[in-house]
Amino acid sequence: MVKTKEENGQFVVYVRGAVAASFLTKSEAESFAVKQTHYPSQEETLITYN
Structure with missing residues (x-):
């Protein structure tokens, strides 16, 4: 879970x-x-066999 808060003039993640x-x-x-x-x-990769 990710939160962003403003603390002391900075934005902390x-x-x-x-x-x-x-x-x-x-x-x-x-x-x-x-x-x-x-x-x-x-x-997705299509694999074909000949």
Whole structure:
């Protein structure tokens, strides 16, 4: 679980209750939080045997 909180003028990102990173702007913190929760989709490959 990822949370973003403003603390002492910085935006702190928590991942599973532990501090993961802190940023000066909210947009940077939110961008980081999205990256932490994004799982890349797996690509499907068609295999043909001749």
